[in-house]
Amino acid sequence: MEHHKIDELVAKIKALESELEAELHKEYEHFTCEIAKKREEIRAAYRHDREGLLRYLATTPILHLLSAPVIWSCLIPALFLDLVVSIYQRVCFPIYKIERVRRSNYILIDRHRLGYLNLIEKLNCLYCSYFNGLMGYVSEIAARTEQYWCPIRHASRMKSIHSKYRNFFEYGDSHTYRNGVKELRKALTEEKE
Incomplete structure (x- = not known):
């Protein structure tokens, strides 16, 4: 049952x-x-x-068109910088036990998929995404390097500061620097991205 x-x-x-x-x-x-x-x-x-290519080119100011080769010529040194900085962190960061910066967290290439952009706009977005992402990537590598080797604030105020700057010691404060630099380095080596 x-x-x-x-x-x-x-x-x-x-x-x-x-x-x-x-x-x-x-x-x-x-x-x-x-x-x-x-x-x-x-x-x-x-x-x-989406604006057609011919219309886009016809309505673009001539000085914008003439400046394009100058803008795009910056790509070669940017690619070289990308290569050198990537090699630098791959070689040096493991020695000091610093977590490597993930390039993919900074260089995001996605705007080229937007259907309302024409080919030139997509290329411009590709350039800007790469270049500005590269600057953020390089800045983070430099910030980690600076925190490890010279975590001291500048005497003058900076317009823009990187991600680690707030942890740095005051300019001229030798006592705090001497007593805290090893601990600050240790904190950096324990960081995970």
């Missing part, structure tokens, strides 16, 4: 699971249909908002 009751309950549970699965599938189909519709609406809006 008890087995009969258990079998009934199991059958009801299976029926409810099937019903739940069917409802979830309906929801999923509705959701994917809505996403597909929204995706198509977004693509249509992007196509509408």
Whole structure:
């Protein structure tokens, strides 16, 4: 008798699971249909908002066009800087037990996927994403290096400070520096990105 009751309950549970699965599938189909519709609406809006290359070039001020080779010429030293700084941290940071900076946390290349940008705008976004990301990457490597070797604030106020600067010792405070520099280095080696 008890087995009969258990079998009934199991059958009801299976029926409810099937019903739940069917409802979830309906929801999923509705959701994917809505996403597909929204995706198509977004693509249509992007196509509408995208400025054609000829129009873009025709409406760009001549000085902007003439300055483009100067801007793009900076890419060569930037690539070299990227290479040198990456080698530097791969060689030196393990020696001092400093966590390496993850390049992918700073250099984010994603704006080229935006459908409302034309080819030139996508290339410009690619350049800016790379260059500004590289500057952040280099700045973080330099900040960790500075915290390890010379964690002393400047006498004059800086307009912009890096991520580690707030931990540095006051300019001219030799006592605190001597007593705390090893601890600050240790804190840096214990940091995880």
